[in-house]
Amino acid sequence: MARTVAKPKRSRRTLTTLVVLVLLSVSIITLSETGRASVLTSGVKSIASDIYSPLRSGVNGVLDPIGRFFAGAVHYGAVEQENEKLRAQIAALQGQRASTRAAQRQYSELQRLLQLDKLPALSSLTEVVAEVTSLTTSDFANTVTIDKGRNDGVSIGDPVVAAGGLAGQIVLSYHHVSTVRLLTDGQSKIGVTFGRGEEATLVGVAAGKPLQVDYVPAATPVSVGEVLTTSGLQGGAFPPGIPVARVTSVRTVVGAADKQITAEPIADLDGLSFVEALVWSGSS
Amino acid sequence: MTARVTIRTLVVVALALLVQSTVMLDIRVAGVSPDVMVVLPVAAGLVAGPVEGAAVGFVAGIAADLLLPTPFGLSALVGTLVGFSVGALTGEAVRYVRGFATLVALVASAASVMLYAVLGAVLGEAQFLRVDLGAVIVVVSVANALLAGPSVRVARWALVPPSEHVQAAGRR
Numbered sequence: 001m002a003r004t005v006a007k008p009k010r011s012r013r014t015l016t017t018l019v020v021l022v023l024l025s026v027s028i029i030t031l032s033e034t035g036r037a038s039v040l041t042s043g044v045k046s047i048a049s050d051i052y053s054p055l056r057s058g059v060n061g062v063l064d065p066i067g068r069f070f071a072g073a074v075h076y077g078a079v080e081q082e083n084e085k086l087r088a089q090i091a092a093l094q095g096q097r098a099s100t101r102a103a104q105r106q107y108s109e110l111q112r113l114l115q116l117d118k119l120p121a122l123s124s125l126t127e128v129v130a131e132v133t134s135l136t137t138s139d140f141a142n143t144v145t146i147d148k149g150r151n152d153g154v155s156i157g158d159p160v161v162a163a164g165g166l167a168g169q170i171v172l173s174y175h176h177v178s179t180v181r182l183l184t185d186g187q188s189k190i191g192v193t194f195g196r197g198e199e200a201t202l203v204g205v206a207a208g209k210p211l212q213v214d215y216v217p218a219a220t221p222v223s224v225g226e227v228l229t230t231s232g233l234q235g236g237a238f239p240p241g242i243p244v245a246r247v248t249s250v251r252t253v254v255g256a257a258d259k260q261i262t263a264e265p266i267a268d269l270d271g272l273s274f275v276e277a278l279v280w281s282g283s284s
Numbered sequence: 285m286t287a288r289v290t291i292r293t294l295v296v297v298a299l300a301l302l303v304q305s306t307v308m309l310d311i312r313v314a315g316v317s318p319d320v321m322v323v324l325p326v327a328a329g330l331v332a333g334p335v336e337g338a339a340v341g342f343v344a345g346i347a348a349d350l351l352l353p354t355p356f357g358l359s360a361l362v363g364t365l366v367g368f369s370v371g372a373l374t375g376e377a378v379r380y381v382r383g384f385a386t387l388v389a390l391v392a393s394a395a396s397v398m399l400y401a402v403l404g405a406v407l408g409e410a411q412f413l414r415v416d417l418g419a420v421i422v423v424v425s426v427a428n429a430l431l432a433g434p435s436v437r438v439a440r441w442a443l444v445p446p447s448e449h450v451q452a453a454g455r456r
Contacts, residue, residue, distance in 0.1 A: 013335065014333075014334050014335050014372075017334075017335045017338055017339065017368075018334070018335075018338055018364070018368050021338050021339065021341075021342045021360075021364040021368075022361065022364055022365070024342070024360075025342065025345070025357050025358075025360040025361035025364055026357070026361065027357075028346075028356060028357030028360065029355050029356065029357035029358060029361065029407065031357075032355060032356035032357060033355065033407070041356050044350070045350055045351075045356070048350040048351070049350075049351070052301075052350070052351065055302070056302065056305055056306065059302050059306055060306045063302075063303070063306045063307050067306060067307040067308075067309070067310030067311065071310040071311050071312070074311055074312075074313055134305065134309065135309050136352070136353070138352045138353075138354055139316050139317060139319065139415065139420045139423075139424070140354060140400070140401065140404065140409070140411075140412050140415055140420075141352065141353050141354055143353050171353055172353055179353050181353065185411070186409075186410070186411020186412070186414050186415065187409070187411055204411075205411075205414055206411070206414055206415040206416065207315055207415075208315045208416075209416075
């Protein structure tokens with residue numbers, strides 16, 4: 001009687017495939033996290049971004065109405081309320097000469113961006129104005145993509161400001177697009193000052209969650225509404241004096257060495273349209 | 285994998301990536317977007333078995349990681365493990381049990397999100413465990429459960445040769 005060997009061969013092939021793919025994935029992770037080899041993976045990402053970004057922009061123009069349809073279906077109640085409000089506003093605006101809401105908002109956003117240029121720390125820096133083209137595609141990172149990259153003078157580490165204050169930092173920069181890690185991302189840590197030169201660290205938690213202010217001794221006076229600005233320390237990651245966040249709550253736990261403080265970003269991170277990347281070479 | 289299967293798989297992954305970075309970003313529930321890149325290896329594993337599930341998971345993960353600021357290769361690792369596991373544990377049940385694909389997509393997507401968060405934390409991305417993981421798991425799982433049916437059909441088109449379609453029809 002002949003013995004069939006198909007099952008053991010298939011099991012070996014299955015296991016081999018799994019082992020090879022897992023090892024390949026682990027190798028890629030290891031390479032991308034090490035110094036030299038990360039240049040290679042960064043180059044691959046850059047090429048992919050150059051190919052994908054124009055394609056995505058084109059497709060987005062077609063698929064945008066579909067996305068908005070589903071978004072409206074998910075938030076139907078809120079959309080209805082907003083429609084009622086908008087109808088009332090449209091009725092009030094009739095007879096006036098006015099540009100569209102989107103154009104007005106963008107204009108005022110740009111105006112507020114220009115106001116930031118008057119800050120002493122920023123007046124000497126080169127700024128690159130960029131438009132936000134997309135939000136992050138991951139639920140585990142809070143980033144946005146902007147339409148300026150290395151070819152436009154934007155580099156990794158450059159601070160990014162939006163209307164009102166600091167928005168984040170460039171973490172990936174390709175030829176024509178860059179990725180901005182927002183203040184609210186869990187990896188964001190910014191040295192800040194407040195009051196009479198008190199120093200602290202502003203830590204992001206996650207999108208939609210308040211920022212945490214760490215390393216503030218219990219005896220330090222802090223009040224709700226106080227504005228936190230970049231300290232310029234932290235190895236010169238950010239120029240000093242940029243408004244970052246406003247304190248929203250202060251709690252002193254009996255026996256604890258530090259205060260528990262939360263803050264919210266001054267810049268409106270939910271409605272970013274235009275930002276400025278600051279060409280910043282650190283504390284040199 | 286034949287050339288036909290490879291090309292069709294790459295087309296499906298590319299289209300899924302486009303849909304994920306356009307339509308899906310507009311749909312946010314509790315601040316969380318669905319993730320269609322997670323359902324691809326699940327559908328591939330259900331339809332074609334563990335090898336194809338792992339391969340599609342790897343390719344889909346690499347494609348997703350090209351656009352993410354998170355560790356490059358992490359999505360590929362998770363996709364490989366999830367696709368393989370689904371293929372190895374489910375057999376042919378998707379053809380004969382109603383609602384099976386939906387249930388598997390629900391459970392596998394939840395496992396995929398948790399695995400991604402844990403492995404990411406192990407790799408130094410501690411903030412992965414500080415996001416609202418419950419909301420991410422629920423939104424991604426439910427969305428993928430709803431997409432399970434169409435995903436299985438697309439995976440069958442990409443991965444199963446026409447002759448096997450005929451054989452399956454004959455068996456029924």
